[in-house]
Amino acid sequence: MMKTKEYFGYNRKAKIVTRPNPKLPYFGGILGLYDQLRLIIKRRCVKNIMVTSAVVGEGKTTIAINTALSFATMAGRNTLLVDTNLRYPGIHKIFDLDRDHGITDVLLGEMDLEEAFKKVKTNNLTIITAGRTLQNPAGLLGSEKMKWVVQRFSSMFDLIVYDTHSVTVSSSALMLSPLVDGVMMVVYSGKTRREIVQLACSSIRNAEGNVLGVVLNNREYYIPSYVYKII
Ligand SMILES: Nc1ncnc2c1ncn2[C@@H]1O[C@H](COP(=O)(O)OP(=O)(O)O)[C@@H](O)[C@H]1O
Numbered sequence: 326m327m328k329t330k331e332y333f334g335y336n337r338k339a340k341i342v343t344r345p346n347p348k349l350p351y352f353g354g355i356l357g358l359y360d361q362l363r364l365i366i367k368r369r370c371v372k373n374i375m376v377t378s379a380v381v382g383e384g385k386t387t388i389a390i391n392t393a394l395s396f397a398t399m400a401g402r403n404t405l406l407v408d409t410n411l412r413y414p415g416i417h418k419i420f421d422l423d424r425d426h427g428i429t430d431v432l433l434g435e436m437d438l439e440e441a442f443k444k445v446k447t448n449n450l451t452i453i454t455a456g457r458t459l460q461n462p463a464g465l466l467g468s469e470k471m472k473w474v475v476q477r478f479s480s481m482f483d484l485i486v487y488d489t490h491s492v493t494v495s496s497s498a499l500m501l502s503p504l505v506d507g508v509m510m511v512v513y514s515g516k517t518r519r520e521i522v523q524l525a526c527s528s529i530r531n532a533e534g535n536v537l538g539v540v541l542n543n544r545e546y547y548i549p550s551y552v553y554k555i556i
């Protein structure tokens with residue numbers, strides 16, 4: 326992924342829209358997601374959203390960042406973006422931040438919550454990076470401390486977006502799912518089999534997570550060949 330020093334604009338490679346501009350490519354898709362999420366958030370009183378996927382590379386980090394940015398910039402909501410993918414964190418790379426001094430350090434009791442907040446150029450957006458690398462981070466995200474952390478974030482921000490692991494790679498996303506209000510499942514269009522996605526959704530439901538919906542990433546709208554025949 327491309328590093329972004331300049332947050333206001335469009336990062337073509339990372340597919341990130343950082344301010345409302347209908348002329349930007351992919352803006353329509355991001356706006357569609359933003360509109361739908363706004364309705365869900367209002368109707369179901371959702372504040373904490375976890376972004377996950379069935380397998381790796383489906384666009385979790387891309388969607389998590391776009392979601393947080395659109396609520397921070399377009400709705401002016403006080404938004405927190407947390408990197409809870411402790412094995413393969415990516416948010417610090419996009420925002421060119423230090424990975425250390427993040428959520429892991431807070432959960433291990435080595436840092437206060439407020440010390441982990443990282444400000445970026447974008448107004449209304451705060452980031453918490455993954456923190457220092459651990460040999461075995463399993464269990465941390467399902468801990469009592471994490472439960473407390475999620476509640477504290479809820480009392481401090483309007484919206485909290487958690488970027489996580491893929492469900493089939495690690496149990497950490499499953500552990501976090503019952504602690505948040507809702508789960509957004511990202512599916513890379515044309516890549517992951519329907520059964521795998523269904524399995525991932527049912528694992529989340531079994532873990533008592535609440536699946537808000539599926540985001541179809543990189544959806545292509547094909548023009549059927551008969552249209553060409555007509556014209
Ligand atoms: N809609 C898209 N179109 C093109 N490339 C994309 C799209 N969504 C994600 N990518 C690219 O795919 C790669 C994996 O995306 P990422 O968000 O890091 O996935 P994950 O966090 O699920 O592993 C990245 O290089 C990202 O820029």
Ligand SMILES: [Mg+2]
Nearest residue numbers: 385386410415
């Ligand atoms: Mg990622």
